[in-house]
Amino acid sequence: MSPTHTRVTTPPADLDPCGREEHPDCGIRDVLDRIGDKWSVLVIVELARGPRRFRELQRAVDGISQRMLTLTVRRLERDGLVLRTVYPTVPAQVDYRLTDTGAGITHLVKALADWSLAHRAAIAEARHAYDLAHPGHDIR
Amino acid sequence: MSPTHTRVTTPPADLDPCGREEHPDCGIRDVLDRIGDKWSVLVIVELARGPRRFRELQRAVDGISQRMLTLTVRRLERDGLVLRTVYPTVPAQVDYRLTDTGAGITHLVKALADWSLAHRAAIAEARHAYDLAHPGHDIR
DNA sequence: CCGAATCCCAAATGATACTG
DNA sequence: CAGTATCATTTGGGATTCGG
Secondary structure: OOOOOOOOOOOOOOOOOOOOOOOOHHHHHHHHHHHOOOOHHHHHHHHHOOOEEHHHHHHHHOOOOHHHHHHHHHHHHHOOOEEEEEEOOOOOEEEEEEOHHHHHHHHHHHHHHHHHHHHHHHHHHHHHHHHHHOOOOOOO | OOOOOOOOOOOOOOOOOOOOOOOOHHHHHHHHHHHOOOOHHHHHHHHHOOOEEHHHHHHHHOOOOHHHHHHHHHHHHHOOOEEEEEEOOOOOEEEEEEOHHHHHHHHHHHHHHHHHHHHHHHHHHHHHHHHHHOOOOOOO
């Protein structure tokens, strides 16, 4: 039959913009603002393999500009995920390593990567089908 | 001694842009491009609580514009994470729900949220300390 | 080697008005 | 209600140059 229930949800979404009850909306924004950018995760992944110097990181991440690497590691340092150590040699030498907190995030990253690999094919297929069904409809 | 190798980077970055060896870099980019934007995760979280109509979603997510909600759900639909159903009533009625694939991603999101909540305080503190130690140094 | 400073472009998002 | 169309703005990020 047809849906007879008129009111559907319409909860008081005004109060408490964060997560009332138990759903985790708000916390999520926090993480995503931190690792959702273009490079942070890749840097974390590389650092998860061991301490790295600046140039090593730049070579490993492949494609990152000097400016973005600087910004990325600085933000990670600011959030306490990465420890930055400067050796007053000449020329300068700086190494980066994950803090304990930063190391903990690698588990999440791993889970993300696993899920992605597991569903990559399905997603690609869905996209292909969508694009066939909606020619000229550009939403990218 | 000094580094005798003159050439610095400029490697054949064209070949194998993805991850050689076994590290999962590439897959990660895939997921992040999908859920790393400003709204996708919030929409997914809301849909995880049950099917929603367009307006319901907009009210629930709180802050999202009509335009961005449209774009977000369209992309999720394209990737096969969300199923969009149009009822040819008047006025129009459309509902959105997670596909099985989309539902599976909620576990990741949950893990992300949990981690975030668990470390939120530590991160806030780290930021505060950093900002105190680096006054006027804006890296946001 | 490790950055900071500057300039500039492209993409993401927001605001607003209009429509079936 | 559920969008589409435009325009304005903000943001992310690349290229280049300079300095310790």
